Amino acid sequence: MNKPLQQYLKERHSKEGARMYYANIRSFLETMTEAKASSAKYKDIMDYIGVLRKQYSNPGTIKHKLQCVKKYYHWLIHTGQRKSHPCRYLNLKDAKNKDIQLQDLFSKEELELLLTEREEKYPSIERRNQVIITLLIYQALAKRDIAGLRIKDVNLEQGTIYIKQNTVTTRRTLKLRPEQIMLLHKYMTEDRPVLLKRNAKRTEKDKEALLLSKTGMADDGWGVRYLVKKCRHLYPGKTLNAKTIRMSVITNLLKEGMELRAVQVFAGHKNTSSTEKYRQTQVEELKKQLDKYHPLG
Secondary structure: OOHHHHHHHHHHOOHHHHHHHHHHHHHHHHHHOHHHHHOOOHHHHHHHHHHHHHHOOOHHHHHHHHHHHHHHHHHHHHOOOOOOOOOOOOOOOOOOOOOOOHHHOOOHHHHHHHHHOOOOOOHHHHHHHHHHHHHHHOOOOOHHHHHOOEHHHEEOOOOEEEEOOOOOOOOEEEEOOHHHHHHHHHHHHHHHHHHHHOOOOOOHHHHHEOOEOOOOOEOOOHHHHHHHHOOHHHOOOOOOOHHHHHHHHHHHHHHOOOOHHHHHHHHOOOOHHHHHOOOHHHHHHHHHHHHHHOOOO
């Protein structure tokens, strides 16, 4: 075990995030061998990417593992073991599959199982986890949206939450449900102050962040990933993640008759075409074609 590397990661990420980075770095070192990895050049990293492409079909997984490798070389430079970074500016262009996967869409009733059937392991962050789940299934927030929320983005008097703009979606202010307002009030006034006190080295980011880990650090998105992963057993045969939850919420709104432009604003889509693909008429037509040519019976 490389304790200095583990400590470096723990100082910069949540406990869950540090564990994830370390596990992926260990996998990288086992594949490359530590001696070769420490002196690797750009070509060596590309050879490793080639190995990953044979193992994984999801471009997002490969890009995620590359970020972990980059973190390893940042550590080597930080500790003086290396002067140059072999893949600092390496950005993969693998295309993501943006099509709606019909088999992974969830009904409103199925999504609400996340609130009622999920088992809670850590009582201290139970309400925080409930907040995250409601933001996924009611506001269709992406993981990056949730991780970027700050205390000042929540207006309990007006019952709204502000989502800042990013490279994918536009900024928007969304209505909260009454039960969310009560849940957020209790979390923000009772739970969050206790969590923040657990972090003796809290930064301005920790103080401003709406959602904190159980150690009082600003949640960098791994809380969402962990929560969703623990609920996958509720939906055997389906792919449950923040993306498929978001896609399902948007599809359900259009199915219920919400006007296209309103859904576009709600979802933060920059172009109407991004919302148009979720129209239930199109989805149902695709479903009919699947049933016609690939019957389950």
